[in-house]
Amino acid sequence: MRKRHTTKDRLITVALHVALAAGLFFAAFPIYWMLTSSFKSNTEIFALPPTILPKAFTLEAYAAILGDPVKLRFFFNSYFVAFAVTVLTVLIALLAAYGFSRFNFRGKGSLNTLIISTQTIPPITLLIPFFGLVVSYRIFDTYTALILTYLVFTLPYAILLMTGYLNTLPRDLDEAVAVDGGTSWTALWRVIVPISLPGIVATSVYTFLLCWNEFLFALTLTKSTSMRTVPIGIQLLMGQHAFEWNQMMAMSVLGSLPLLLIYLIAQRFFLAGMTAGSVK
Amino acid sequence: MTRQKRSRHRLKRTVAPYLYLSPSLVIIGLLMLLPMVAVISYSFQNSAVLRRDPSFAGLKHYQAIFADPVFWASLWHTLYFTCMSVIFHMTIGMIFALMLNSDRINPTLRNILRVLYILPWLFTAVIIAVIWRLLLEPNGVVNSILMQLGIIGSKIEWFSSPETALHAVTFANIWAGYPLFMVSLLAGLQGIPKDFYEAADIDGAKAYQKLIFITIPQLMPIIISISLLDFIWTMQVFPLIWITTGGGPIYSTEVLSTYTYKLAFSSYNLSQASASAVVILLISLGLTLFYIRYQKAR
Numbered sequence: 001m002r003k004r005h006t007t008k009d010r011l012i013t014v015a016l017h018v019a020l021a022a023g024l025f026f027a028a029f030p031i032y033w034m035l036t037s038s039f040k041s042n043t044e045i046f047a048l049p050p051t052i053l054p055k056a057f058t059l060e061a062y063a064a065i066l067g068d069p070v071k072l073r074f075f076f077n078s079y080f081v082a083f084a085v086t087v088l089t090v091l092i093a094l095l096a097a098y099g100f101s102r103f104n105f106r107g108k109g110s111l112n113t114l115i116i117s118t119q120t121i122p123p124i125t126l127l128i129p130f131f132g133l134v135v136s137y138r139i140f141d142t143y144t145a146l147i148l149t150y151l152v153f154t155l156p157y158a159i160l161l162m163t164g165y166l167n168t169l170p171r172d173l174d175e176a177v178a179v180d181g182g183t184s185w186t187a188l189w190r191v192i193v194p195i196s197l198p199g200i201v202a203t204s205v206y207t208f209l210l211c212w213n214e215f216l217f218a219l220t221l222t223k224s225t226s227m228r229t230v231p232i233g234i235q236l237l238m239g240q241h242a243f244e245w246n247q248m249m250a251m252s253v254l255g256s257l258p259l260l261l262i263y264l265i266a267q268r269f270f271l272a273g274m275t276a277g278s279v280k
Numbered sequence: 281m282t283r284q285k286r287s288r289h290r291l292k293r294t295v296a297p298y299l300y301l302s303p304s305l306v307i308i309g310l311l312m313l314l315p316m317v318a319v320i321s322y323s324f325q326n327s328a329v330l331r332r333d334p335s336f337a338g339l340k341h342y343q344a345i346f347a348d349p350v351f352w353a354s355l356w357h358t359l360y361f362t363c364m365s366v367i368f369h370m371t372i373g374m375i376f377a378l379m380l381n382s383d384r385i386n387p388t389l390r391n392i393l394r395v396l397y398i399l400p401w402l403f404t405a406v407i408i409a410v411i412w413r414l415l416l417e418p419n420g421v422v423n424s425i426l427m428q429l430g431i432i433g434s435k436i437e438w439f440s441s442p443e444t445a446l447h448a449v450t451f452a453n454i455w456a457g458y459p460l461f462m463v464s465l466l467a468g469l470q471g472i473p474k475d476f477y478e479a480a481d482i483d484g485a486k487a488y489q490k491l492i493f494i495t496i497p498q499l500m501p502i503i504i505s506i507s508l509l510d511f512i513w514t515m516q517v518f519p520l521i522w523i524t525t526g527g528g529p530i531y532s533t534e535v536l537s538t539y540t541y542k543l544a545f546s547s548y549n550l551s552q553a554s555a556s557a558v559v560i561l562l563i564s565l566g567l568t569l570f571y572i573r574y575q576k577a578r
Contacts, residue, residue: 013384020379020393027397030455033421034411045414049428050421092303099300103293111301113572118312120509120568122516124537125557128322128544129315132329152311155304184296213404215519220545231406235523238410245414252407259402267395271463 038062038249045245061250071251073226074233078255081146081229082211088147089154089207090162090200096155097162098188102174118156123216126152134221145221146229150214154207161206165199166192202269205262212258230255316561322554329550341555350531351556354539361450361521361535362514366507368454373461378495380462381469394466401459409523412452413439439525442532449524449533453517461506468502469495508571512564536560 037045038061039054047055065071099105100112130149139145173195174187182190193200218229228236234255237248262269322328326337345351376397380390403411415422416438426432438448476494485493496503518537521527527534527542540560544553 016379016382016384019375020385020389023376023379024393024396026455027399030411030415031399031403033415034407037414046417046419048424050424092307095300096304099297103297103300105294105297108297111305115304115308116572116575117565117568118308120512120564120571121312121316122537122557122560122564124516124518124540125319125561125564126312126315127541128329128550128554128557129318130311131544132318132322132550133315135329148311151307155307159304183292215404215406215522216541231404231519234406234410238413238523248410249414252403252410256403256407259404263398263402264395 034249034252038246038253040246042244042246061244061246062254064244064247065250065254070225071233071237074228074230075254077143077227078212078230079258081143081150082208084143084147085150085154085211086204086207088151089158090204092151093155093158093162093203094193094196094200095188096159097166098184098192100159100163101166102171102184115156115159119160123153127216127220130217131220140221141223141227143227146218149217149221150211153214154210157210158203158207161203162196162199165196165202169195198269201266205266205269208262209259319554319557319561322551323558325551327551328554330548334551337551341552342559344552345555345559350534351539353531354534354536357446357533358515358535358537360446361453361517362511364450365453365457365514366510369458369461369510370503370507372454372458373465374499376458376462377465377469378491380466397462398459400456401463403456405456405517405519406523408452408456409520412448412455413524416448440529442529445525445529445533449521452524453514453520456520457510457514460510464502464506465499468499472498504574505571508567508574512567512571515563515567516560 036052036054039057039059040051041056041058041060044051044055100108126149134140134145134149139148169192173191174184177187177191178184213231214229215231218232219235222228222232225236230251234248234251237244237251323341324337324339325334326340328334379385380394380397385393400408414420417423418435418437422438423432423435427435436444438444472495476498477490480490480494516537517535518541521533521535521538522541525533527538536556537560540553540556543549543556
């Protein structure tokens with residue numbers, strides 16, 4: 001319990017709020033600048049002195065992005081690959097998590113350690129053999145190449161997240177199914193899946209996010225413009241036009257939209273995924 | 281249940297977990313363990329991947345890398361980039377978490393600030409790189425603010441002068457990564473029992489003493505495990521550097537991942553790139569073992 005309203009106490013509170021404001025500037029100014037720049041003309045972005053709010057508010061950058069089928073294709077590719085990988089990952093991880101959570105078996109401990117340690121394998125290490133494999137199986141520059149390689153990085157996280165979630169569910173539920181003569185398979189679909197929706201949502205959100213952010217594999221395993229994802233698209237935009245900064249910012253805003261929306265709508269699930277594995 | 285039924289049931293219980301795990305294990309085996317074996321064997325071959333019948337090269341590619349001054353520069357830059365990032369992620373994350381946890385601010389403000397402080401985390405590395413390129417443009421807003429305040433005399437080319445480039449990318453990465461610490465520490469702070477602080481108050485402890493003797497020791501497990509994970513992940517950073525500086529100017533921001541990538545896909549020296557990739561793998565594995573041991577000891 002604090003002593004009330006001494007001068008020193010009030011000073012500390014004021015100092016804290018000043019520090020909070022400084023922190024807010026540090027955290028949010030770059031994002032604010034991205035957002036406002038996307039509504040400015042390209043010349044206004046570098047105006048001196050800088051304009052805090054767009055003087056001539058314009059949607060021309062967004063119109064340029066959304067009116068260009070090549071750029072829309074980047075978005076389609078990103079959504080398509082991320083959705084496909086999310087569905088596959090969640091299905092496969094759910095099965096593995098069920099195995100880990102509900103059974104005792106030989107090698108369980110070491111398999112669990114294996115999955116934890118695969119989280120930290122550097123993507124650049126796998127890139128070279130992936131490149132070799134993708135070329136020799138003739139899937140270079142296809143969705144298949146991206147989906148398969150993304151799967152390797154999303155699976156370990158998804159398994160750990162789902163196992164963690166299933167471990168919180170009481171075992172009596174599936175034992176009841178077993179007493180009625182049902183198999184573990186029936187128990188999984190009839191009992192576990194319906195009550196695991198929060199866990200499934202958290203896992204999906206995190207998987208989607210990993211795919212949406214992926215850069216290295218998309219850069220190396222695709223080549224044609226029609227196969228590129230949003231992150232690569234932004235990079236291409238940077239090289240092509242002599243720095244159309246407002247368009248780059250508009251594309252960045254559009255490219256951040258799914259994650260921002262997921263975060264605002266489902267903060268709880270979002271944070272569950274982001275901190276999974278690190279805090280127990 | 282009859283005995284026969286029961287034994288069949290038991291058999292099912294023994295086989296079932298492996299069946300459930302099999303899709304995952306097949307994928308991890310084929311697409312992770314096998315490629316790892318492949319990259320190690322490439323590193324001992326001449327013209328790996330590019331030729332069908334590569335000849336054995338021994339340790340040649342490793343020697344070539346260790347003799348390359350750019351490799352050592354990259355290793356040093358990676359270390360600098362990673363250590364500074366982790367230290368500042370931790371410090372900023374801790375300060376923000378403590379501020380947000382203080383009972384001196386009102387709950388609504390706290391919730392709003394918490395959402396806003398997490399923001400940098402929601403952006404893809406590529407987008408972070410583009411934002412910082414815009415901010416740090418020679419004619420950009422950061423230079424113009426700094427000049428107006430009289431902190432710098434002339435425009436600085438943050439990303440394109442060798443003296444500032446490494447600091448600039450490190451700064452961008454610090455900005456991008458502190459929320460992981462903040463969120464985790466905030467969760468940790470809320471888990472510290474209130475009576476610890478009440479007992480300290482009775483003993484007349486000062487605020488900084490409570491911080492040093494209660495808060496920090498209680499948060500230590502989180503600090504250590506997040507630092508290790510952050511170190512491993514930051515060490516592997518590629519897109520941020522690739523988009524802001526591409527490793528330049530004159531190798532001044534070259535890190536192990538960009539060095540390896542260029543060897544593989546600019547010079548098409550996939551054997552030497554594999555050797556470099558194996559070095560990165562070994563460093564990561566060492567740290568991972570440490571991390572797992574730490575997690576198990578807890």
